[in-house]
Amino acid sequence: CPYCGVGCLLTYNVKNNKILFTDGRDGPSNLSRLCVKGRYGFDYISNEGRLTKPLIRKDGVSKNIDVSNFDFNKLSDIFEETTWDIALTKTTQGFKNIKNKKGPNALAGFGCAKGSNEEAYLFQKLIRTGFNTNNVDHCTRLCHASSVVALLEMIGSGAVSNQVADVTEADVIIVIGSNPTVNHPVAATFMKNAAKDGKTLIVMDPKKVELARHANYYLQFKPDTDVALINAIMKSIIDQNLVDKDFVNNRTKDFKKLKEHLKDYSPEKMSRICGISPSQINEIARIYASAPASIIFWGMGISQHIHGTDNARALISLSLMTGQIGRPGTGLHPLRGQNNVQGASDAGLIPMVFPDYQRVDDPKINDFFEKFWETELDKKPGLTVVEIMDQVISKNLTGLYVMGENPAMSDPDLNHSRKALYSLNHLVVQDIFVTETALYADVILPASAFPEKTGTFTNTDRRVQLGRQAVSPPGDAQQDLWIIQQIAHGMGLNWDYSGPRDVFEEMTQCMPSISGITWERLEKDHSVTYPCTSLKDPGQPTIFTETFPTDDGLAQFIPSPLVNAAELPDNEYNFILITGRQLEHWHTGSMTRRASMLDQIEPDPVANICLAEMKKLGVNEGDLITVESRRGKIDVYIRRDDGLQLNQIYIPFCYVESAANLLTNAALDPDAKIPEFKFCAVKVKKNTAH
Numbered sequence: 275c276p277y278c279g280v281g282c283l284l285t286y287n288v289k290n291n292k293i294l295f296t297d298g299r300d301g302p303s304n305l306s307r308l309c310v311k312g313r314y315g316f317d318y319i320s321n322e323g324r325l326t327k328p329l330i331r332k333d334g335v336s337k338n339i340d341v342s343n344f345d346f347n348k349l350s351d352i353f354e355e356t357t358w359d360i361a362l363t364k365t366t367q368g369f370k371n372i373k374n375k376k377g378p379n380a381l382a383g384f385g386c387a388k389g390s391n392e393e394a395y396l397f398q399k400l401i402r403t404g405f406n407t408n409n410v411d412h413c414t415r416l417c418h419a420s421s422v423v424a425l426l427e428m429i430g431s432g433a434v435s436n437q438v439a440d441v442t443e444a445d446v447i448i449v450i451g452s453n454p455t456v457n458h459p460v461a462a463t464f465m466k467n468a469a470k471d472g473k474t475l476i477v478m479d480p481k482k483v484e485l486a487r488h489a490n491y492y493l494q495f496k497p498d499t500d501v502a503l504i505n506a507i508m509k510s511i512i513d514q515n516l517v518d519k520d521f522v523n524n525r526t527k528d529f530k531k532l533k534e535h536l537k538d539y540s541p542e543k544m545s546r547i548c549g550i551s552p553s554q555i556n557e558i559a560r561i562y563a564s565a566p567a568s569i570i571f572w573g574m575g576i577s578q579h580i581h582g583t584d585n586a587r588a589l590i591s592l593s594l595m596t597g598q599i600g601r602p603g604t605g606l607h608p609l610r611g612q613n614n615v616q617g618a619s620d621a622g623l624i625p626m627v628f629p630d631y632q633r634v635d636d637p638k639i640n641d642f643f644e645k646f647w648e649t650e651l652d653k654k655p656g657l658t659v660v661e662i663m664d665q666v667i668s669k670n671l672t673g674l675y676v677m678g679e680n681p682a683m684s685d686p687d688l689n690h691s692r693k694a695l696y697s698l699n700h701l702v703v704q705d706i707f708v709t710e711t712a713l714y715a716d717v718i719l720p721a722s723a724f725p726e727k728t729g730t731f732t733n734t735d736r737r738v739q740l741g742r743q744a745v746s747p748p749g750d751a752q753q754d755l756w757i758i759q760q761i762a763h764g765m766g767l768n769w770d771y772s773g774p775r776d777v778f779e780e781m782t783q784c785m786p787s788i789s790g791i792t793w794e795r796l797e798k799d800h801s802v803t804y805p806c807t808s809l810k811d812p813g814q815p816t817i818f819t820e821t822f823p824t825d826d827g828l829a830q831f832i833p834s835p836l837v838n839a840a841e842l843p844d845n846e847y848n849f850i851l852i853t854g855r856q857l858e859h860w861h862t863g864s865m866t867r868r869a870s871m872l873d874q875i876e877p878d879p880v881a882n883i884c885l886a887e888m889k890k891l892g893v894n895e896g897d898l899i900t901v902e903s904r905r906g907k908i909d910v911y912i913r914r915d916d917g918l919q920l921n922q923i924y925i926p927f928c929y930v931e932s933a934a935n936l937l938t939n940a941a942l943d944p945d946a947k948i949p950e951f952k953f954c955a956v957k958v959k960k961n962t963a964h
Contacts, residue, residue, distance in 0.1 A: 275312040276388060276724035277860050279610030280304065280438070280461045281733025282312050283800065286725060286744040292320060293725060293745060302801055303438065303733055309459035310858060314871040316725065319745070321868040323707050325720035326749025328361035329353035337696035341682055341710040342931055349708060353718065358750065358760075365675075365717050366764025368700035372673040373405065378652065380671050382409035382662045385623040386678030387612035389754055390729025390741070392777035394618040395629060396758045396769075397677055403649045404765035408634050408656030409671070412623045413861075414615050415659040416684060417574050420582030420946035421608040422619065428590045428832055430824035432619065432631055435605030436569060437735035437803070437815050441468040443603030446561055446568035450478040450589070451500065451575025455485050456857045458609050458734075465571075474565070476558060478503070479575060481852065481924065482917030491558060494919065497850050498839045498953050499548035500576060503555070504588035505834060506544035508595060509536040510559035517563075518597030525822070526594050528831040535833035547836070563596040567603030574611065574854070578951040582943045584834035594829050600818040610734035612861070613724075617732030620788075621781065625656030630785040646784055658947040659685065660940055666694040673700040675761070677754065678721070682710035683862035683930060686938040686949040687905050704757055709864050710930055720751035727753055729774045730796060735815070737803050738788060740796040839953040840941035847903065847955035849923050853934045856926045863928035879908075879932035882915035882924040883958070891960055898961040901925065903954055906936030909961055923958060 275282040283301025287294045293316045298306040323346065331337075335352050372380050383401040385394055394412075401410040414422070422432035429435075438461045441447055447468060454462035462485060469475040469488045477489040486492040495503050511517060512533060522529045541552035562568045570593060576585045590606060598604045610616045622629035632639040634655055644651050657665060663685065665671040674695075685691035695701065695714040703715040706723050725744045732738050747753070755774060762769045771777050775793045782789050790806040803813030821827040843850055858876040859866040866872045881901060883891075893899060897912050901923065910925060910932045918924060927934040939954040 275308070276613050277311045277315065278458050279613060279615060279734035280458050281613065281731065281735065281737055281739055282308055282460055283739065284308060284312060288744050291745045293317070301739075303735060303737060304460045307460045307463055311860060311866060311872065315866055315869045317870055318865045318868040319706070319723040319725060321707070323868060324748050324751070325706060325708065325718065326751055327355045328358055328720060328750070329718040330356050330361060330364055331716045337714050339696075339713060341692065341713050342933065344713060346708070352713070358752070361717055361719060362760050362764055365702045365719070366761055368702070368716065369405065369673050369675070369765065372700060376672060378406035379409060381405040381407055381673040382657065382671055383675040384659065384677065384679040384681065385410060385412040385618060387413045387615035387618045388678050388724065389614065389618070390727065390731055390774060391614065391617040391621050391738070391781065392729045392774040393677070393754045393758065394614070394621040394623045395781050396755060396771070396777055398622040399647065400758055400762050400765070400767070401675070402651055403647050404762055404767050406652060408625050408652045408654065409662060410623060410656060411625050411659045411662065412618055413612060413679060413684060414619050414624065415948060416951070417611045417615065418577050418608050419948040420577045420943050421572070421586045423946040424583050424586035424590055425606070426631065427830070428587060429818065429822045429829045431817070431822075433616070433736050433817070434607040434734060435599055435816065435818055436602070436607060438464055438607065439735070440569055440603050440605070440816070441465055441473065444468070444473060444567045444569045445565040445603065446474045446476065448476045448478065448562065448568065448570045449485060450570065450572045451585070452571060452573025452609055453479070453481070453483040453485070453854065454571070454573070454609065455483065457573060457611065457855055459857065461609065474561060476561070480919065480922070493550050493554065493558065496547070496549040497852070497922065498579070500579070500585045501581060501588055501834045501836050502539070502544040503548040503550060504585070504592060505536055505539035505836070506541045506548070506555045507559045507562070508532070508588070508592055509539045510541050510556045511563045511595060512536060514556070514560055514563070516560065517595050521597030522595060526829045526831060529595065532591055532595070532831040532833050562592070562598070567601060568596070568598045569603060569605055569607065571607045571609055573609050575952055577608070578948060579953060580840050580941050580943050580950045581837040582948050583945040584837060587832050588834040591831050591834070594831065600816070600820070602816050605816070607734070613733070614731045616734060616736065617730070617738070620732060620785065625658055629781065630787055643784070660942060660949055661947060663691050663694040666697055672698060674698050675702045676711060677704040677758075680709045680711045680862040680864055682714065683927070683933060683935065686935055686951060687940040688933055688936045689906055690940060704754065706751070707864055707868065710862070719757055720749070721754050721757060722747045722751060730778060735803065737801045738791055738796065739801045840950055841939050841954050843921065843955045847957045849921050849956045849958050851901070851903065851937055851954050851956045852922060852924045853927045853938060853951050854924065856928065859926065859928040861928065863930070867928065879910045879929035880913045880926070881910040882913050882918060884916050884918045884920065884922070885914055886920060888912065888914060891958060893960050898963065899958055900961045901937060901956050901958050903937040903956045905939070908932040908934065908936055923956065
């Protein structure tokens with residue numbers, strides 16, 4: 275399935291090159307289950323808006339347009355159809371001109387977490403060997419970058435330690451900062467089943483999510499106080515003498531630093547900050563630490579903060595100090611958002627690492643890839659998504675290649691991002707629709723949708739799975755691998771890959787984690803878990819069983835200080851805005867809002883507020899309200915949600931006509947460079963125009 279990171283296997287039922295319906299297959303991640311998107315979300319590929327021919331921008335047409343209310347009937351006023359030869363020549367000539375005049379670092383690329391592993395690998399290889407820069411990133415920067423940074427520095431790997439299915443092995447399951455019934459619906463069914471079977475389910479979130487109904491314990495802490503709560507739990511574990519001393523002594527280092535740091539984080543003191551009683555903090559500490567097996571799942575409620583890395587560090591420390599890692603039913607699992615954000619990250623679609631998270635500024639690693647790719651490589655980490663936009667505004671970066679990403683909807687502070695996009699001298703967008711981002715392009719290249727390609731995809735569980743082409747792309751649309759390779763040829767690279775199999779085989783030669791996986795094995799088994807280091811290796815669903823992949827084999831404790839959000843509410847901007855997804859719509863809506871059934875279920879932009887706040891505002895469900903931050907304002911229809919606390923408002927970011935990210939704050943986590951999507955100050959008022 276091409277939506278979330280669960281990685282459900284499915285069967286397409288096809289007639290006359292059209293998908294009629296889908297069925298769930300008995301895959302390891304879904305056991306034949308599908309959510310509403312997996313079952314009804316595929317007719318987008320037949321939408322009348324599909325790109326079927328390359329487009330180039332007409333001479334003299336301004337890029338400074340309002341994408342929020344664009345009339346697609348006027349698309350021909352901006353773009354004209356052309357041939358692939360002309361489009362590719364214009365694409366590569368534009369990039370080469372910038373490279374020759376301003377240097378390689380005036381160029382950048384945004385890859386795609388919806389594409390295959392092979393596409394991600396070739397894309398980053400093109401940027402590094404053709405553009406000669408490490409300025410390559412993708413949407414992991416906007417979702418779990420902080421989780422990956424914390425995991426890499428503390429335990430040496432950015433991958434999940436255990437799979438979702440381990441809920442059957444766990445005694446205690448913590449879900450924090452995640453709404454899996456919306457974002458990972460099939461994974462949520464396994465969590466519900468586990469709770470029904472007697473496992474202890476603990477849900478922690480500022481918003482009372484649906485999964486809380488199934489939980490033994492629900493902690494509705496105050497927004498922005500994750501570190502206060504988790505540190506208090508760890509302090510309680512120390513006070514209750516529940517630290518796993520053998521594990522800490524034999525498999526970790528720097529626990530004394532953590533213990534010293536936690537002296538100021540007593541449950542009594544932190545209770546006043548996070549809003550959870552000391553007795554409940556102590557009880558959760560006891561239950562988690564003393565259970566035979568406890569596992570932690572978290573989502574972007576943890577990661578999308580300026581202290582997202584500190585949030586993740588605290589969760590990792592909690593797992594390490596109790597020895598709740600390295601065994602079935604234990605461990606750490608940041609639930610991955612996009613269907614292949616794990617695989618795209620593994621494949622090197624990140625500015626500071628080559629494939630398999632090998633640092634670009636490590637001389638030995640850089641030397642290996644220079645020999646492997648037979649070219650000189652940049653020795654410095656590149657820019658991240660938001661940093662690239664800042665450099666565009668500063669005129670230091672003028673050329674951008676975007677494959678399947680939609681920063682005109684997904685970035686924070688969209689007025690800033692959209693200004694950057696229309697300021698570019700040369701923007702090439704490769705996609706299946708004319709997205710909001712594509713409206714700013716100089717060249718648009720029509721690409722292939724998920725059911726139209728063959729390739730491997732890696733889910734949140736580290737399962738590498740083979741997707742097979744079911745239908746053909748429409749018109750003159752081409753396979754993404756072909757497009758990337760044609761651009762590579764235009765940039766002077768002598769590539770000759772016959773298809774995804776060739777690319778995957780090359781990946782196994784430079785990515786030790788998948789060196790034991792072959793194309794034939796994937797064709798036979800459909801799904802193989804990494805690390806898989808030999809042909810006889812069955813794959814390792816539980817990792818860190820005996821050692822951690824660090825220089826000394828030890829995990830490292832790193833304390834998390836208490837830091838506030840970059841922008842706090844005040845008397846004027848008195849609401850806290852939380853952004854996220856809806857069950858029926860995915861990310862920026864470019865696919866699901868073109869899927870007829872899903873769009874019928876949720877056609878209009880909404881904002882969720884609790885009943886008490888609705889009464890204060892004097893509004894009823896369905897009324898129009900205006901939500902305004904210091905960066906922008908939008909109009910949305912109100913929906914009652916008593917899972918929210920006072921002075922909170924939740925807005926999905928998939929609606930271009932009321933784009934939530936016009937409001938959000940681009941302040942960055944200093945370590946992971948992830949924006950603070952989950953917290954900013956807004957004001958809300960009734961819209962009398964409705």
